[in-house]
Amino acid sequence: MNSGSHHDHHEDTLAWRIQQATGVKLAHCYQCGKCAAGCPVADQMDLPPCQVFRMLQYGLPEYDKRVLESEGIWLCLACETCSTRCPQEVEIPKVMDFIRGEALRLNLAHPRSRDILAFHRAFLDSIEYTGRLYEVGLVADYKVRSRHFLKDVMLAPKMYVKGKLGLLPHLIKNRRGMKHLFKHTIGKG
Amino acid sequence: MSRIGVFTCHCGENIGATVDCVKVAEMCKDIPGVVHSVEYKYMCSDPGQRQMQEAIKEHKLDGVVVAACSPRMHEPTFRRAAGDAGINPYMCEMANLREHCSWVHEKGEATTQKAADLIRVLVEKVKHNEPLHPIKVPVTRTAMVIGGGVGGIQVALDIANGGHKVVLVEKSPSIGGHMSQLSETFPTLDCSQCILTPRMVEAAQHPNITLMTYSEVEKVDGFIGNFKVTVRKKARKLDEHLCTGCGLCIQKCPNKKISDEFNEGLGTRTAIYVPFPQAVPNKPVIDTLNCTYYKTGKCKVCEKMCPTNAIRFDQEDELVTLDIGAIVLATGFKLMKTDAFPEYGYGKHKDIIDGMQFERLASASGPTSGVMKRPSDGRSPETVVFIACSGSRDRAKGVPYCSKICCMYTAKHAMLYKHKVHSGKAYVFYMDIRAAGKDYDEFVRRAIEEDEVKYIRGRVSKIYEEDGKLIVMGADTLMGGEPVVIKADMVVLATAVQSNDRSEELAQTLHVSYDSYGFFAEAHPKLRPVETNTAGIFLAGACQAPRDIPETVAQASGAAAKVVGLFSNEELTREPIVAVVNRQAAPVYSTCVGCFICQGACPYQAIEQEEIMARSGEVIMTLARINPGLCQGCGTCVATCRTKAIDLQGFSNEQLYAELMTL
Numbered sequence: 001m002n003s004g005s006h007h008d009h010h011e012d013t014l015a016w017r018i019q020q021a022t023g024v025k026l027a028h029c030y031q032c033g034k035c036a037a038g039c040p041v042a043d044q045m046d047l048p049p050c051q052v053f054r055m056l057q058y059g060l061p062e063y064d065k066r067v068l069e070s071e072g073i074w075l076c077l078a079c080e081t082c083s084t085r086c087p088q089e090v091e092i093p094k095v096m097d098f099i100r101g102e103a104l105r106l107n108l109a110h111p112r113s114r115d116i117l118a119f120h121r122a123f124l125d126s127i128e129y130t131g132r133l134y135e136v137g138l139v140a141d142y143k144v145r146s147r148h149f150l151k152d153v154m155l156a157p158k159m160y161v162k163g164k165l166g167l168l169p170h171l172i173k174n175r176r177g178m179k180h181l182f183k184h185t186i187g188k189g
Numbered sequence: 190m191s192r193i194g195v196f197t198c199h200c201g202e203n204i205g206a207t208v209d210c211v212k213v214a215e216m217c218k219d220i221p222g223v224v225h226s227v228e229y230k231y232m233c234s235d236p237g238q239r240q241m242q243e244a245i246k247e248h249k250l251d252g253v254v255v256a257a258c259s260p261r262m263h264e265p266t267f268r269r270a271a272g273d274a275g276i277n278p279y280m281c282e283m284a285n286l287r288e289h290c291s292w293v294h295e296k297g298e299a300t301t302q303k304a305a306d307l308i309r310v311l312v313e314k315v316k317h318n319e320p321l322h323p324i325k326v327p328v329t330r331t332a333m334v335i336g337g338g339v340g341g342i343q344v345a346l347d348i349a350n351g352g353h354k355v356v357l358v359e360k361s362p363s364i365g366g367h368m369s370q371l372s373e374t375f376p377t378l379d380c381s382q383c384i385l386t387p388r389m390v391e392a393a394q395h396p397n398i399t400l401m402t403y404s405e406v407e408k409v410d411g412f413i414g415n416f417k418v419t420v421r422k423k424a425r426k427l428d429e430h431l432c433t434g435c436g437l438c439i440q441k442c443p444n445k446k447i448s449d450e451f452n453e454g455l456g457t458r459t460a461i462y463v464p465f466p467q468a469v470p471n472k473p474v475i476d477t478l479n480c481t482y483y484k485t486g487k488c489k490v491c492e493k494m495c496p497t498n499a500i501r502f503d504q505e506d507e508l509v510t511l512d513i514g515a516i517v518l519a520t521g522f523k524l525m526k527t528d529a530f531p532e533y534g535y536g537k538h539k540d541i542i543d544g545m546q547f548e549r550l551a552s553a554s555g556p557t558s559g560v561m562k563r564p565s566d567g568r569s570p571e572t573v574v575f576i577a578c579s580g581s582r583d584r585a586k587g588v589p590y591c592s593k594i595c596c597m598y599t600a601k602h603a604m605l606y607k608h609k610v611h612s613g614k615a616y617v618f619y620m621d622i623r624a625a626g627k628d629y630d631e632f633v634r635r636a637i638e639e640d641e642v643k644y645i646r647g648r649v650s651k652i653y654e655e656d657g658k659l660i661v662m663g664a665d666t667l668m669g670g671e672p673v674v675i676k677a678d679m680v681v682l683a684t685a686v687q688s689n690d691r692s693e694e695l696a697q698t699l700h701v702s703y704d705s706y707g708f709f710a711e712a713h714p715k716l717r718p719v720e721t722n723t724a725g726i727f728l729a730g731a732c733q734a735p736r737d738i739p740e741t742v743a744q745a746s747g748a749a750a751k752v753v754g755l756f757s758n759e760e761l762t763r764e765p766i767v768a769v770v771n772r773q774a775a776p777v778y779s780t781c782v783g784c785f786i787c788q789g790a791c792p793y794q795a796i797e798q799e800e801i802m803a804r805s806g807e808v809i810m811t812l813a814r815i816n817p818g819l820c821q822g823c824g825t826c827v828a829t830c831r832t833k834a835i836d837l838q839g840f841s842n843e844q845l846y847a848e849l850m851t852l
Contacts, residue, residue, distance in 0.1 A: 027638045031646070031667050054667050057643070 013059035014067065014102065024095050028088045029053040035082035035092055045072030049082055049092050052099070068108040073099050074116045118145035128182045131172030135165050191316045194225040194250040195308055196241050198232035198257035200287055205230070207291040209301045213256070216305040220312050224248055232257050233266055241267070242274035251276060252315035256284040256308045277320035279765070279839060284311040306852065313851040317844040321765040326818045328414035329514035330756045333358060335406055335695070338366020339385060340730030340741040341519035342392045347749030348517075349397035353756050356511060357392060358420055359402045363468035364389050366521055370451060370545060372552035372559070374738060375601040376632035382467060382554065389469040403474060407508065409516070409699050412795075412818040413725030414761050416513040424504040426461075426475035431499035434471035438491035438500070439463065447479045449556075453546040455564060456556035461491045465554065475500075515725045515752045516699065518709055519745065520692060522731035525580045525588070525684040533579075533652045533682065539565040540659060541652065541680045543579075544598055551605045561609045563679045566657075570613065570678035573606050574661045575599045576649050577619040580685035588685040590706065593735040595683035596623045600633040602681055603642040615642045616675055618649050618663050626739070645673055652680060686735040700794050701726050709733050719748040723793065724821070727751050766839045767820035768795075768827060770813050781812045781834035787826035788813065795819035796826060 015026045029050070036048035047055070047070045055063040067073070078093040086092065103109040104117075122141035126134045139156075143149050159165045172178065195217040199205030210228040217226040225248045229237050232255055244250060253276070255267045260283040268278035284307045294300040332348050334341045337359030345357045357364065368374075369389075371381035392398050401420055408419040442459035449458040451465050460480040461473045481488040482502060492500040527543050528536030540563045542550070553559040563570045577599045581592040596619070603615040617636075622644075624630040636642045647670070649663040658676040665673050688707030696703040701721040702710040709732050712720040719727050727748040730741035755761070770781050778801055788796040799814035813835070815826070824837045836842060 025638060027641060030634075030637075051668065054665070 013056075013061075014064040014099070015056045015059050017102065018056070018095055018098055021098050022091065022094045024091050026053060026056050026095075028090050029057065030088060032087060034085050034087065035090075038081045038085055039076075040079065040081065041075045041077060045075050046070050047072040049076070049096070052096075053090075053092075065108065067099060068103040068106060069110060071110040071112050073103065074110055074113045115146045115148070118142055121145060124182075124186065128178065129175075130169040131175050131178045132170060134169035136167060137169060191222040191252055192224045192248065192250050193222050193252040193254060193312055193315055194241070194244050194248060195220075195223055195227075195254045195256060195312065196232050196237075196244075197226070197228040197286070197304075197308070198237070198255065199228065199230045200258055200291075201230065204257070204286050204291040204304075207294060207296040207300050208286060208304045210304075212301055213286075213304050213308065217308055217312075220309050222316055223312060225250065233263050238266070238270040242270055245271065245274040245276060251280065252312075252318060253281040254284055254308055254311045254315055255281065256286045256304065256311075258287040259283075259285050259289075277322075279321040280315060280318050282311045282315050282318070284308045309851055310848045313847045314844050317841070317847050318839070321838055324763040324765055324767065324817045326412075326414050326761040326763065328756060328759060328761055329416075329512045330354065331356065331511070331513055332515045332517065332752050332756070333406075333416075333418055333511065333513045334517045334519055336366070336519035336521055336730075336732065337361075337364030337392075337400075337402065338519060338521045338730065338741075339368040339388070339738055340521070340745040341366070341517070342385075342388050343742045343745035344517045344519055344729050344749045344752075345392055345398050346388065346395065347746050348752050348756075349392075349395045351749070351753040351756075352397070353753065354397050354399070356399045356401060356420075356513070358404050358406060359400070360405045361464065362403045362425070362472075362474040363464050363470070364392065364400065364402060365465075365467075365469065367545070368738060369465060369467070370453070370548055370552070372548050372555070373601065373605060375597045376626070376628040378601070378604075380553075382552075386467045386469075389467070393469045400470065401509075402470060406695065406698060412816060413723075414514045414755070415818065416516060416725065417510055418513045418516070419508055419510045422507040422509060424501075424506050425472065426477065426501055426504050427473065427495075428499045428501055428504075429470070429472050431497045432472045432495075433497055433499075434463075434473075435496065436463075436473075437494050437496065439473055441490050441494045443488065443490060444479060444481050447476065452549045452556045453543070455542075455546055455549050467554075475502075515727065515755050517727045517729055517745075517748045517752060518695075518699070518701070518721075518732050519729040519741075519748075520689050520695065520732040522686045522735065523689050525586070525687055527682055527684065529580060529586060529684070530682065532650060533576075533680070534654070538652070538654055538659060538680075539563075540570075540678065541682065543682050543684045544595070544602065547602050547681045551602070551609070559609070561606060561613075568678065569610055570606075571610070572614045572616070572675065572677045573603075573679045573681065574649070574659070574675055574677040575603050575615065575617045575681045575683065577617060577683045578648065579682035581683075582620065583685070586685070588687065588706070590735070591623060592683075592686040593623070594686060594737045596621075597626070597629055597632065597737065599681075599683045600624070600636040600642070602683075604636045604640050607636075607640040607642060615640075616661075616677075617642055617644045618647055618661075619644060620646070620648060626737070647673070686731065689732065692732060699723065699726055719744055719751055724819075725755065761818075763817070764822070765817075766822040766837065767817045768815050768822065768824065768835050768837050770815060770835050778810065779812050779834055780832045781830075782832055783811045783813065784831060785813060786829050786831065787835060790825045790829040792823065792825065793819050793821050795821070 033050045036042045036050045042048045052067050055067050073096050076096040080093050082092040119142050122138050125141050126138045197210050197214045199210050214226045214228040225244050231237050253271050264283050268281045271281035272278035286304050290304050331354040333356045334345045335358050337357055345355045348355045368385050374381050404420050404422045407421045410417040438461045439459050442461050444460040446457050448454045449456040461475045463473050477483045524545055549555040561569050577595050580586045580588050603617055606615050624633045645665050647664045647666045651662045653660050659680050661675045661677050663673045664670045692707045701723050709728050711718045712722050729745040729748040730736050772779050795816045797814050798811050800808045801810045803809050827835045827837050
């Protein structure tokens with residue numbers, strides 16, 4: 001660790017926890033804005049990625065809270081356009097992921113995160129049980145989790161006609177292996 | 190009757206594509222005085238030049254007009270060729286058919302006609318040309334370097350190592366300049382004194398270098414190669430030859446509470462003092478403004494204590510006149526003081542200091558022995574704010590330029606602070622980070638990434654004191670201008686680099702130009718960066734513009750190379766394109782009436798007053814005389830002369846009228 005380890009006051013900052021968990025040092029970001037410039041959802045975000053980083057660099061509780069409560073961190077698709085292009089090689093999606101976890105842990109997550117989280121969970125359920133994406137299962141799962149029962153329902157017949165919605169899941173061969181994988185990763189966390 | 194040859198060049202397609210060169214050469218044959226006219230694809234080529242030289246001999250030409258490109262490009266080429274063929278080189282002139290005709294006009298009859306006209310004009314000039322001879326000026330091979338900082342020391346050492354004598358003049362009691370005050374230097378963090386003091390000692394001991402410390406240049410006369418410089422040796426109030434530098438006088442001096450300039454007011458010194466322990470020469474000076482003896486007439490403790498009886502209370506300043514061949518200005522800079530900032534408390538808060546004061550706080554030889562203690566109460570500062578661009582890039586403060594060194598030294602300061610106070614917090618307010626230089630940006634990134642200095646983009650608008658803390662009010666423009674308030678224990682202002690005190694006065698003494706901020710002006714910003722407009726006077730370091738140490742040293746070596754180049758000849762050869770005042774035999778003498786309007790108009794101080802005496806020794810009249818060593822051939826005096834007594838050689842009134850009248 002660098003001279004940062006001298007600073008006990010740093011340990012309760014989000015920046016410190018990010019560095020411990022992901023190895024990403026926020027001081028590496030020099031605020032060029034290339035991440036925000038290329039981000040496909042930055043225009044929807046309340047805090048674009050560079051602003052998230054700027055706030056975290058301060059290490060002040062009020063800024064940490066603003067980041068944890070922001071909606072933008074939930075909109076990040078983890079497409080990695082930002083980190084691919086980042087001149088300082090900062091792994092931004094990794095940081096975003098960690099912050100989302102922290103927001104949930106501290107009960108500070110933005111209200112809109114519920115739907116996004118529901119989708120993530122439904123998606124993972126589908127993978128866990130079928131080994132691949134099972135659209136109908138995913139949609140059903142998501143609707144149950146998010147309670148948006150009627151939203152976009154009218155799209156279903158059209159998609160069915162075009163063969164986009166298989167009624168039965170396609171299963172992979174080694175489903176036990178997949179279960180095993182989940183047990184040793186997500187199950188552990 | 191003149192025998193003039195005209196040589197028209199096609200310059201490949203450059204002229205030939207728009208001008209009918211064959212026709213031009215034919216037309217020129219009809220100009221009175223022209224006995225030979227030819228054209229060729231490339232006159233500047235070897236066969237082209239040879240063709241010209243053979244024609245000069247064969248046709249016994251006494252003048253030549255080469256109709257080709259700009260004289261800037263090839264005049265020296267053709268004049269040399271003409272000279273080699275046996276005529277005076279200044280009897281060769283160039284008509285600029287390329288820049289003045291073919292490049293700026295369409296192809297056509299009128300263009301060809303204009304080309305012929307340009308040649309006709311020059312033929313008329315050559316008819317009135319006089320053979321001229323280069324001016325030879327003797328050179329005194331002794332250089333003077335003004336300013337004994339790192340730049341001046343480097344210039345002096347380089348010239349001295351080139352085998353020439355150097356006089357190094359420094360106004361303060363020791364050489365070393367600002368660099369001797371620095372703690373560590375960017376981007377390598379090596380100790381400033383450790384790398385500088387060996388150089389200082391080398392300069393002092395070099396057989397070719399004469400040190401004149403505690404001295405200032407009073408007067409400069411003469412011209413390149415032949416300056417006469419008068420230097421005031423300020424009285425140290427002691428005999429330097431007897432003083433051994435034992436320091437007993439300093440120990441015993443009862444007056445110990447004088448603010449110490451070397452420590453930027455953060456420490457104290459005695460009335461008899463050496464600025465710092467490593468001073469060169471290590472001989473004290475009596476500060477007569479603060480010495481008890483000079484104030485009350487009593488004391489003389491130093492005199493009683495001195496084991497070699499070196500103290501001389503009655504010593505006076507001494508004026509020394511030296512013969513100097515070249516002068517290098519290396520007078521450095523000064524920093525804007527903290528009292529220039531009303532918004533930061535007018536310098537009244539003791540804990541708001543400037544960059545040089547921070548250097549002294551961080552220096553192992555400083556008043557705190559390098560321990561971080563804030564000036565007001567000696568506590569270790571837990572939060573320090575550094576403000577870059579304090580006064581720089583600030584029109585309202587009269588400094589619109591970038592001071593260039595502050596970004597780097599602020600990063601260094603913040604880094605040094607973090608190295609000394611591990612638990613401390615360092616904030617830097619900045620506008621842009623200008624770290625252009627080898628390993629410079631890496632250095633700044635190191636401060637941010639490894640030493641965790643917090644950089645905040647924005648200027649601080651106000652600082653005030655509250656409960657022993659300095660409240661720094663800024664904004665972060667990277668967060669949409671969100672206000673940032675930091676409670677600091679100490680604030681360091683990276684104040685603007687300004688031209689040194691009395692730099693304008695010195696520039697006027699030396700007749701060199703300076704900009705509106707008092708920085709000395711280089712002859713050309715890109716191609717002649719170490720020369721001034723005055724021949725024989727050169728520049729090194731921050732007296733020209735804000736500079737860091739590596740740049741100053743590089744420029745110093747550049748200036749030294751110029752001086753050594755100048756000294757490589759016994760005589761200087763100069764173009765004879767200078768002004769002359771016409772002289773005639775008695776009883777007319779000259780049409781000059783001695784009004785001396787020209788003297789005031791001359792930007793190079795090249796015009797002097799000459800007394801014409803009768804045989805009896807009586808002064809009959811006072812006329813203007815132009816010193817060919819100083820004249821730069823600008824022609825200003827010619828234009829101002831009321832009686833047309835002055836002519837510029839090679840561009841006389843007669844020649845110019847002849848050119849115009851032929852059109």
